[in-house]
Amino acid sequence: MISVIIGVMKKLYVDHLAEKKIRRGIQLLDGRDFQNVTGSDELVNLHNSKGQFLGTAYLSNQNKGIGWFLSNQTLDLTKEYFVALFQQARQKRHSYEKSDLTSAYRVFNQDGDNFGGLTIDLYGDYALLSWYNPFVYNLSAVIVDAFQTVYPEIKGGYEKIRFKGLDYESAHLYGQESPDTFTILENGVRYSVFMNDGLMTGIFLDQHEVRDSLVNGLALGKTVLNMFSYTAAFSVAAAMGGASETTSVDLAKRSRELSQAHFDANGLPTDNHRFIVMDVFEYFKYAKRKDLKFDVIVIDPPSFARNKKQTFSVVKDYHKLIAQAVELLNPKGTIIASTNAANMTVEQFKKQLEKGFGSIKHSYIDLKQLPGDFATNPADVSSNYLKVYTIKVNQ
Known part of the structure; x- marks a missing residue:
């Protein structure tokens, strides 16, 4: 099991260029933003070179970058925090939810929904949660709990592991298991999909x-x-x-x-x-x-x-x-x-x-x-x- 540190938050300092990037709204962090820091699977407080507080971020190695800026406030990553994120994201996709012609779409998309390292897709009655780094993966229990609170009608959930270090890529997470293959609708067309066969789903x-x-x-x-x-x-x-x-x-x-x-x-x-x-x-x-x-x-x-x-x-x-x-x-x-x-x-x-x-x-x-x-x-x-x-x- 990969450990994640969410106790007393470490202070990290960024240079002027990284500060400008963060203030501009870019959330993805990379190694050039810090001196001799790698993704360490922990929540951190970021400060500029003058010691002024910039906000909360987390560090964790992934395919691109070494972590994500989350907020200019101090955060506690509780169930309530994720419930609020998922509720806001669900409201943004109201038109997809009401469609009779489409039953598969994305309901949470990383920094587009203010939390990098996590995507969630709906395939009809089933959810697919993708973890892009160890830090988010180790928050999976609280994230799944929050997701079920916001989407109680979803019958079951699956996960995809999109970072290196674990010995599996896909697994059933909670609730009812899907058939090996089933069909979803998109713009009135049916597509055959699968939830638990490697990283792909068929579409x-x-x-x-x-x-x-x-x-x-x-x-x-x-x-x-x-x-x-x-x-x-x-x-x-x-x-x-x-x-x-x-x-x-x-x-x-x-x-x-x-x-x-x-x-x-x-x-x-x-x-x-x-x-x-x-x-x-x-x-x-x-x-x-x-x-x-x-x-x-x-x-x-x-x-x-x-x-x-x-x-x-x-x-x-x-x-x-x-x-x-x-x-x-x-x-x-x-x-x-x-x-x-x-x-x-x-x-x-x-x-x-x-x-x-x-x-x-x-x-x-x-x-x-x-x-x-x-x-x-x-x-x-x-x-x-x-x-x-x-x-x-x-x-």
């Missing part, structure tokens, strides 16, 4: 506005290529939106069975919908040899990937995907270019796209970022990590 909820655009006109009568398709959720949305055919490409062998499950959930025959297990770059070569063409191409790669032949980084290599996709696009076709790389700004992403298009004429139709349920911290652009451009190619 990325942050993309529901992009899928909605495919359901509502963008894919009508079109041929669609879905690259890095995972469970082909974009393809199902396109099929429900009247796509004449879809092709879903992913290297993971399990992607075929998971993709089929989404189509089955909607009673969609797959005669015109193909699932191909292949490296995306190899498929680009194959499709070019076969002179395959598509009206819409969806590109949603992982931020970083490595196989035996090459390493792919969104920040450096996204332009290669665009350049190869354009060669497979029908005249007046559309590219949906997506990335969830938090270390890449909108401007940097657009530069990669422009490099990929080169001299080919194109126009940007819209930019989607995180939907409303994925509340963001307006002071920190990295908290709004999702960037999805819809682009009409005028070749």
Whole structure:
């Protein structure tokens, strides 16, 4: 068991630059904000170089940063504190809660809801709580208690461990256990999901506005290529939106069975919908040899990937995907270019796209970022990590 210290709070001092960042509203803390301090799984009082109190934070090592600023007040992380946070977050998502067409969405999103290191998603009758560092993980009992107080109607809860150091990734937390797989609704489309199988659930909820655009006109009568398709959720949305055919490409062998499950959930025959297990770059070569063409191409790669032949980084290599996709696009076709790389700004992403298009004429139709349920911290652009451009190619 990882220990967490929440007794007498340690005083820590930050330099002028870190103070400015905190006063600006940025909550994520990193090692450059302190001298010789690492995430130590404790609540701390922060002071500036003159000894003035700045507020309460906690330190704990995680995938990005070493902790989070919480408040300019002294805090006690009681059940009542989390109940108040969850009530405020629930009120913000009132419109999602009242929807008859969507039953899966995010109800708590880190610093967008004023507590970094924790996300909570609803999948129908079940909640999924994700812990991003040991400090939050060790508060799980009080957090779950508070969550059940605010959401008493939720039948059961699961957890995902999104930091290193434990010997499991997923577990049942409380209440009723879900079926191994079950369906949720999103914009009237059914998706097959699972709560307790590694870190994935069968769908990325942050993309529901992009899928909605495919359901509502963008894919009508079109041929669609879905690259890095995972469970082909974009393809199902396109099929429900009247796509004449879809092709879903992913290297993971399990992607075929998971993709089929989404189509089955909607009673969609797959005669015109193909699932191909292949490296995306190899498929680009194959499709070019076969002179395959598509009206819409969806590109949603992982931020970083490595196989035996090459390493792919969104920040450096996204332009290669665009350049190869354009060669497979029908005249007046559309590219949906997506990335969830938090270390890449909108401007940097657009530069990669422009490099990929080169001299080919194109126009940007819209930019989607995180939907409303994925509340963001307006002071920190990295908290709004999702960037999805819809682009009409005028070749």
